Amino acid sequence: MSIPGEYYLILAALLFGLGAFGLVIRRNVLIMFMCVELMLNAANLTFVTFARMLHDIGGQAAVFFVLVVAAAEVVVGLGIVVSIFRRRSTAVADDISSMKG
Amino acid sequence: MITSLLATTAAIPDILVFAAGATMILVGALGVISSRNPVHAALSLVLTLFGIAVLFIEQQADFLAAVQVIVYAGAIVVLFLFVIMFLGVNRNEDIDQEPLAGQRSMGTVIVLFAIGAIIALGVEAHWVVGPHSVSGAPGGPYQNIGNLGRSVFTTYLFAFEATAALLVIAVVGAVVLARRSGAANAEQLEPDPDHKEVAP
Structure with missing residues (x-):
């Protein structure tokens, strides 16, 4: 008998919370990106858990698409970070205030 | 636990x-x-x-x-x-001092509330409920890849094609963003409304 799904879901909730906490308290854009990845992985873990508990491949297909979207998001996000760094020489979110009204 | x-x-x-x-x-x-x-x-x-x-x-x-x-x-x-x-x-x-006063305590409170809410929702909903095997079984040992591939190329074919377009857009976007063009180096100047970007 394998582990009940509740434990995976609680673990995923904790991981999501840690990612959200890091996203809120850290000011380094790169680390904020990594925290978004943590939250995406927590969502992936719940998808796979639901796929196992409901005996349904749809959850795993969703994880597959989340992986693709995460890869695209990282590519574009890091491109934006690089181009901001070229102009402003900073990777700290508080310093990027030039777009405010 | x-x-x-x-x-x-x-x-x-x-x-x-x-x-x-x-x-x-x-x-x-x-x-x-x-x-x-x-x-x-x-x-x-x-x-x-x-x-x-x-x-x-x-x-x-x-x-x-x-x-x-x-x-x-x-x-x-x-x-x-x-x-x-x-x-x-x-x-x-330096991460010892917080850039915004009260940011960490506020973040802790909000995140603890969020985690508690997620877990409470799970308990309330008995964690996993719903119909079983709607879009096919995940398959036993050695069948996972086959079943996932069949699912992606039949049930989720449109989403799969959309991710292909998304990846192309992401690659083109990354190249455009990261390219050091001649126009981007003149960013200190006031941008000219009639300015056309000239390929280097």
């Missing part, structure tokens, strides 16, 4: 694998949010991603575990490290 797990019918090897995976995930996540150095944060992220892959294998998602290691721990973290080195921000930053 572990002691209550021992009270369930789960087998000891399963419990050990779950405990190892959970420890890797939580230690890695704590490392990401508490590292002063972005390189250390990226390496902690690898630990978390490996822990997720372990739990994927534990839940019979073999193909996704392999993809997790190859795409996430391989490609994405390497991309992060490449950008960190490229920008030269691989130095320690």
